Amino acid sequence: MTALASTSTGVAVRRRDVDVVRALALVEARRMLRNPLLWIGAGLSLWALWSAVPNPEAWAGAAYQETPVAIVPFVLAVSVVVAISFHRERVPVAGAAPIGETERSVARLVAATPLVVLAVGISAFTAWRQRDVGGLTLGVEPGRTAEALFSFGELAQPVALTVLAVGIGAALGRRTPNLVSAVPLLFLLWLATSIYWLLGDHRVTPFSIVQAQPVSLYAGPSSADPLTFPAHWLLAAPDEFSTQWTRAFVSDGLAWWHALWLLGLALLWLSVALPRPARRSLIILGATLAVLGVGGQYVVLP
Amino acid sequence: MTIIDARPEAGVRVAGLTKSFGGVHAVRDVELDLAGGVVGLLGPNGAGKSTLLRMLSTVLSPDAGRIRLLGLDPQMPAERLEIRRRLGFLPQSPGLYGGFTAHEMVDYVAILKEHTDPAARRREVVQVLEAVGLADLMHRKIRTLSGGMHQRVALAAALLGSPQLLVLDEPATGLDPEQRMKLRGLLADTAKSGTVVLSTHNTSEVAALCQRVVVMRAGRILYDGTPRALQSMADGRVWEADAPDPGAARSWMTAEGRYRHVGEPPSGATHVLPTLEDGYLLVSVSGAAQ
Amino acid sequence: MNTFASPLVQAARPTSRAMPWRPLAAAAVLLVLVLALLRASGQPVDTFLTVAAAALAGLVVGALHDPAATLLATVPVPIAHRRALRLTLVCVPVLTLWWMLTLVAGPSSASHGPGPLMALAASGVAVAVWMPSQRGVLVGVSVPLAWYALDQLVPWTGVAADVSGWWRTDPWSVTACAVLLLVAGRRR
Numbered sequence: 001m002t003a004l005a006s007t008s009t010g011v012a013v014r015r016r017d018v019d020v021v022r023a024l025a026l027v028e029a030r031r032m033l034r035n036p037l038l039w040i041g042a043g044l045s046l047w048a049l050w051s052a053v054p055n056p057e058a059w060a061g062a063a064y065q066e067t068p069v070a071i072v073p074f075v076l077a078v079s080v081v082v083a084i085s086f087h088r089e090r091v092p093v094a095g096a097a098p099i100g101e102t103e104r105s106v107a108r109l110v111a112a113t114p115l116v117v118l119a120v121g122i123s124a125f126t127a128w129r130q131r132d133v134g135g136l137t138l139g140v141e142p143g144r145t146a147e148a149l150f151s152f153g154e155l156a157q158p159v160a161l162t163v164l165a166v167g168i169g170a171a172l173g174r175r176t177p178n179l180v181s182a183v184p185l186l187f188l189l190w191l192a193t194s195i196y197w198l199l200g201d202h203r204v205t206p207f208s209i210v211q212a213q214p215v216s217l218y219a220g221p222s223s224a225d226p227l228t229f230p231a232h233w234l235l236a237a238p239d240e241f242s243t244q245w246t247r248a249f250v251s252d253g254l255a256w257w258h259a260l261w262l263l264g265l266a267l268l269w270l271s272v273a274l275p276r277p278a279r280r281s282l283i284i285l286g287a288t289l290a291v292l293g294v295g296g297q298y299v300v301l302p
Numbered sequence: 303m304t305i306i307d308a309r310p311e312a313g314v315r316v317a318g319l320t321k322s323f324g325g326v327h328a329v330r331d332v333e334l335d336l337a338g339g340v341v342g343l344l345g346p347n348g349a350g351k352s353t354l355l356r357m358l359s360t361v362l363s364p365d366a367g368r369i370r371l372l373g374l375d376p377q378m379p380a381e382r383l384e385i386r387r388r389l390g391f392l393p394q395s396p397g398l399y400g401g402f403t404a405h406e407m408v409d410y411v412a413i414l415k416e417h418t419d420p421a422a423r424r425r426e427v428v429q430v431l432e433a434v435g436l437a438d439l440m441h442r443k444i445r446t447l448s449g450g451m452h453q454r455v456a457l458a459a460a461l462l463g464s465p466q467l468l469v470l471d472e473p474a475t476g477l478d479p480e481q482r483m484k485l486r487g488l489l490a491d492t493a494k495s496g497t498v499v500l501s502t503h504n505t506s507e508v509a510a511l512c513q514r515v516v517v518m519r520a521g522r523i524l525y526d527g528t529p530r531a532l533q534s535m536a537d538g539r540v541w542e543a544d545a546p547d548p549g550a551a552r553s554w555m556t557a558e559g560r561y562r563h564v565g566e567p568p569s570g571a572t573h574v575l576p577t578l579e580d581g582y583l584l585v586s587v588s589g590a591a592q
Numbered sequence: 593m594n595t596f597a598s599p600l601v602q603a604a605r606p607t608s609r610a611m612p613w614r615p616l617a618a619a620a621v622l623l624v625l626v627l628a629l630l631r632a633s634g635q636p637v638d639t640f641l642t643v644a645a646a647a648l649a650g651l652v653v654g655a656l657h658d659p660a661a662t663l664l665a666t667v668p669v670p671i672a673h674r675r676a677l678r679l680t681l682v683c684v685p686v687l688t689l690w691w692m693l694t695l696v697a698g699p700s701s702a703s704h705g706p707g708p709l710m711a712l713a714a715s716g717v718a719v720a721v722w723m724p725s726q727r728g729v730l731v732g733v734s735v736p737l738a739w740y741a742l743d744q745l746v747p748w749t750g751v752a753a754d755v756s757g758w759w760r761t762d763p764w765s766v767t768a769c770a771v772l773l774l775v776a777g778r779r780r
Contacts, residue, residue: 181651184654
């Protein structure tokens, strides 16, 4: 009888917590979605994606490689918007309320769900736009295609980046004493990640934040006959930047493992934002996912 | 036409003082002449008390009207500087540096108040911190202190240099009864050689401390006089009953479970002695300018 | 005669203690790391240096944020002097960092003087001074970042393109205009 009573009380308490978290999440979500920065960032990203069309004057693969970077204005905006929300936790309000910081933080994270949904929308737009222009150009003859489309894994990257943006925004918003310091730091962090070629080498690309495929792999010396390479390879010819034939490696698997790495990073950043009881679990889970993500990418890479 | 007298010993003289924020008239046509003693500003939230205090402390400029503080014109930069040398101000939400100790925080304010002699400044800082009861805690970081202690640190900063004009916005916030008692003693001492203007919601503080009380509502002054006179305005207009009286201007339940009313009493009402709070409520409701 | 150092000089050390240095330190580490990687891989550094200028300018403006502003509102030392002190304290390490970054970036960055950084920072400070105090600094911090974004991300043409790029093409004129605005708003 007592066990039953305590179970039903426990269920009632959990339901009440869920109700409170839901109510708080609605309030926070409304505030986040009303922030004009979010829509400015989304607008800039959509415009950049719209503009990512094959340009005969640019190098082969330019549009394909620049497309992932187009999400940066949006994820910067997401970070700032989430930072503003988590920064409110620094103001002691209702400290004696039965709902503690963990529940309030969970509510804020639930409130960020629409932002992730927006990212899904942006990915869908990317997929549509690439089909609308008939595909993008990758490689040079004899390893060339004019109908390259992002794989599902590559389309998942903006979503994973948005989750990471939520984590970074939560951490900086919660832990920096004032937003005037957090905003320039977020700007710097995200614009630094937009230099995708910085970690584009196949040896370090698993650690990149914005990963732009194809990854360049050695195919043969400049004197090699490209017709001897496997027919399904996309190729890049020797030029001023490279004295060898390179293979333009595109992989759906690489993109998915990279998304896992980003998810792991997001959890690690979140562990900074959340109070102690939740922190340890997030660190363990985040580190595990990050290691798995990096390891999986290295396995996939030839 | 109101003529401002520039006598140096006049603490605060204002005439026709007005300040608006957008469409909100925070302070309207306020006239005050305060010279020495402790003056309490009483009024509900949004009455304009904080705005008035910020103008008296040279933080805000009025939109209209004349103001003279310590015989000087705060609109003139050189005179404003001189006023600030002789002024102490405790804002409603004083921000402090959490990583500083109480001593370091007050010392920093002392430097900016031009106390440049390190030895004299050290003595002054210790003195004001002792006066607010933080002598034992002065070397603790502010982030480790309670809200009431934060208030006392800010009060100590306001007391630096024995100001001739002390402007305090809700100084008793966060203070326990013993600390409030010490604050009363402190302000009474300060008022012996200067003017103290404080805002409060607490009529008992006004009764205990202030020689004069100014009641404000919606930016206007409803009453300016002694606490005793304000209290006596409620003579014969306060009664108690077992049930609420809809004809009363204000009524509330007492701790004993009866109902206390202010306003025009019905015949046969059981009159009780009025308190300062009753007088304040009566003036607030009637909106009578005194 | 007062033989002691002026209040501003005496306030320099405690003011420095009250300023947020960690964000600047974090930015410095990230900037040096990224530039070193770019340089090591033989990649062009110009674009990233403009990003660095905008971010550092934002941090310079952020140094104006003073949690004790309301408590210090009535001190005799004017707010313009206190702001100038904060800006001086932050500009020394920022300009030192900028010089280090140009060293790390290498000879091709010889034309990267601190002009764009100063132009963006001065513009942000001018806006922060003129805005109402509560939001002023946050809006001022956003100015360098927004100006960078408008310049680099939006394909302006004609006069708009010229204006959006003024902080790069004519930084010292922009700085001079911003300083004039600052002086005009020094009592706000």
